[in-house]
Structure formats: C-alpha cells, structure tokens
Amino acid sequence: xxxxxxxxxxxxxxxxxxxxxxxxxxxxxxxxxxxxxxxxxxxxxxxxxxxxxxxxxxxxxxxxxxxxxxxxxxxxxxxxxxxxxxxxxxxxxxxxxxxxxxxxxxxxxxxxxxxxxxxxxxxxxxxxxxxxxxxxxxxxxxxxxxxxxxxxxxxxxxxxxxxxxxxxxxxxxxxxxxxxxxxxxxxxxxxxxxxxxxxxxxxxxxxxx
Numbered sequence: 001x002x003x004x005x006x007x008x009x010x011x012x013x014x015x016x017x018x019x020x021x022x023x024x025x026x027x028x029x030x031x032x033x034x035x036x037x038x039x040x041x042x043x044x045x046x047x048x049x050x051x052x053x054x055x056x057x058x059x060x061x062x063x064x065x066x067x068x069x070x071x072x073x074x075x076x077x078x079x080x081x082x083x084x085x086x087x088x089x090x091x092x093x094x095x096x097x098x099x100x101x102x103x104x105x106x107x108x109x110x111x112x113x114x115x116x117x118x119x120x121x122x123x124x125x126x127x128x129x130x131x132x133x134x135x136x137x138x139x140x141x142x143x144x145x146x147x148x149x150x151x152x153x154x155x156x157x158x159x160x161x162x163x164x165x166x167x168x169x170x171x172x173x174x175x176x177x178x179x180x181x182x183x184x185x186x187x188x189x190x191x192x193x194x195x196x197x198x199x200x201x202x203x204x205x206x207x208x209x
Contacts, residue, residue, distance in 0.1 A: 006060035007085045009092045010035075010176060011078055013119045016068045024139035025071060025153040027169065028095040031135070032066050034173040051077035058180050074119040075126030082127065089132035093179055094123060095172060097153065101138025104164040106171055106194045108135050110185040133185045135172050137165075168194070 012032030013025075020026050036042045036054055045052040051065040063085075067077035082092055096117060101107060111131040114120035124130055140161075142152040157165045175192045179185070 008062045009081050010064045011094045012066050013096045015070050022156045023154050025097055027097045027137040029066050030169045031095045031172045034169050050080050062180050072118040075122030078123050079126035089127045089129040092132045094134040097139045098136040099141040103138055103140045103161050105138030106168050108188040108192050
C-alpha cells in the first residue's frame with residue numbers, strides 16, 4: 001500500500017479507568033486531555049480496537065490516541081495506527097512519565113532507550129525502533145523497592161506537586177502543538193526542557209534556555 005503522506009501520530013501513555021485518573025503513570029493521558037480541551041474536542045473521543053482517538057488537521061492530519069490496553073501493552077495501539085498510515089518512527093510522538101526525573105521536569109528527546117519503562121518497551125517492539133521522539137514528564141522516584149515503585153506510579157499528585165504538574169502538562173501540550181506545526185525536536189528541546197529550582201519556591205518552573 002502507498003504511504004499516506006502528511007500524517008503524524010501523538011501517543012499519550014497511561015492506564016484506562018477512573019481509578020487511574022490523575023495518577024503519576026497517567027501524565028501522558030493528562031497531556032492528551034489538555035490537548036483535547038484546547039481543541040474543544042473533549043467530547044469527541046472515538047474508540048478504536050486498542051485506543052481512544054481524535055483527529056485534527058493543522059493543516060496536515062494529526063491523530064491523538066490514548067491506548068486502552070493498559071500501559072504494558074501500549075504498543076498494540078501504536079502498531080495499529082502507525083501501521084495503518086505507514087508511519088515511520090520519526091512521525092510518532094510519545095508522551096510519557098519518567099521516574100528518573102524530578103517532579104516538575106520536562107524533557108523532549110529525539111530518541112532513546114525505554115529506560116525500564118514498560119510502555120516504551122512495548123512501543124519499541126511495535127515500531128521495531130527506539131528512534132521515535134518522546135516528551136518526558138518527571139514524576140520522581142521512591143526508594144528502590146519494586147512494591148514502592150508500583151505504589152508510587154499509581155499515586156496521585158497532591159498539594160504543591162499537583163500545582164507544578166498542572167503547569168508542566170500545559171508546557172508539554174505547547175511542545176506537542178509546536179511539533180505538530182513542524183518544529184524540529186532539537187528546537188523543542190532548547191525551548192521546553194526544564195528543571196526545578198533548588199530552593200523552596202521551586203513550584204514555579206525555570207527553563208534551561
């Protein structure tokens with residue numbers, strides 16, 4: 001089949017179900033929902049076999065998806081959509097949580113390893129490549145104990161962290177929209193990569209310009 005031109009795929013990672021809403025592992029869904037809100041499309045999600053999805057033209061066709069397979073099998077939805085449109089890995093942008101980054105940190109990367117993230121492992125298998133862009137939102141790391149990690153990623157942001165994450169989600173959505181318009185990932189890295197301030201007032205993010 002001939003490749004469909006000028007199509008991009010945006011993948012927000014998370015777990016489906018109200019019990020997971022707002023948890024650290026669901027920051028990809030949070031960014032996807034923020035984009036849907038900006039596009040006045042919060043009620044327009046449609047269900048495919050392995051994802052909820054929206055379509056938008058800017059003017060090229062962009063597809064935004066939230067996999068419904070739970071995190072560890074996220075690659076099934078990516079395989080379905082990227083395969084149908086014959087997309088290269090570079091045309092698939094993944095929005096993910098990252099425990100190795102402090103809460104309030106935003107990183108845009110052109111490629112990379114899974115870093116132990118099961119959702120990314122599944123996507124790498126689906127695409128047969130690690131060379132797809134991703135936007136990472138830091139969620140912090142607990143003590144290095146498997147049960148503590150599971151509890152951590154399924155815990156909701158509260159207090160100051162919630163305030164910080166609300167802002168980071170908006171910045172991540174800004175970065176996605178710039179990517180949709182054709183901005184190179186290298187430019188997005190310079191523009192949006194952030195770090196937390198070291199002092200107590202770190203609820204406000206400081207950019208690494």
